[in-house]
Amino acid sequence: MTTTCADAARAGDGQRDVPIPPRWQRWTALSRRLAALDDLDAVLGQVVAAALAEIDGAEHASIAVTGTNGEAASVTSDTLAAEIDRCQHTTGQGPALSTQTENAGVVRADDLRTDPRWPRFAAAVAHLDVRSMLAFPVCTTTDGAIDTIGAIAVAAAPQAAFTEDALHAGLLLAGHAAIAVTAAMRSGHLQTALASRDVIGQAKGILMERYKITAARAFNLLVAASQHGEGKLRDVAETLATTGEIRIPDGAGPAGRPSRGTDRAEHA
Numbered sequence: 671m672t673t674t675c676a677d678a679a680r681a682g683d684g685q686r687d688v689p690i691p692p693r694w695q696r697w698t699a700l701s702r703r704l705a706a707l708d709d710l711d712a713v714l715g716q717v718v719a720a721a722l723a724e725i726d727g728a729e730h731a732s733i734a735v736t737g738t739n740g741e742a743a744s745v746t747s748d749t750l751a752a753e754i755d756r757c758q759h760t761t762g763q764g765p766a767l768s769t770q771t772e773n774a775g776v777v778r779a780d781d782l783r784t785d786p787r788w789p790r791f792a793a794a795v796a797h798l799d800v801r802s803m804l805a806f807p808v809c810t811t812t813d814g815a816i817d818t819i820g821a822i823a824v825a826a827a828p829q830a831a832f833t834e835d836a837l838h839a840g841l842l843l844a845g846h847a848a849i850a851v852t853a854a855m856r857s858g859h860l861q862t863a864l865a866s867r868d869v870i871g872q873a874k875g876i877l878m879e880r881y882k883i884t885a886a887r888a889f890n891l892l893v894a895a896s897q898h899g900e901g902k903l904r905d906v907a908e909t910l911a912t913t914g915e916i917r918i919p920d921g922a923g924p925a926g927r928p929s930r931g932t933d934r935a936e937h938a
Contacts, residue, residue: 726839730826783801808851892907
């Protein structure tokens, strides 16, 4: 018998008499929810919620990721998880930082009060009701090389709160997170690129109409203004599209007419 994607989806929703354990139904549902999202913050929120639901013993959870452009994003489940993250960053050490920056793989701490690996971090969180932590790397592969783009961390008050089953669930979640985070980042970059292309196209059209020049010449004027210190190319284009103003540097004006500094729409 051939099982289609629709059959599998219905099975995950309990609409077919297929003996799929409830836990795997939840993972199937999580995969579908993540696949439907293109907003990074929404993806991270789903991952944090799944960490609390699927990693046995987890009382607090967080995820932090960094894109290829250096932009960072993070989500925490509650104020204590946020404080744990803050302590890691202020001390420069901790389970999540180890797994993310030291390529340490999965990092497990059964008792932060006695673990010798992060003395500054342990001192910083000593007043918090947390003793156990697990941290999982969120990894992608580029040209055969593994890149760690973030980390999922869970914490709990009891000593040795996490079992091997919790470790396995965290690894599975980290794999889901890597796929969804990468897709959301690409979607965000694509949306930004499309928006930039649109506003640059508008600005070129304004210059072409104003000066009766070609698209290539209009683009060169935008580049010249940007390089002259007026901001990024997209910012110059957006200013022109919204205000009609552009500051064209001396010597870069359209052929046959001088540059006039700040050029406004009324000059058209």
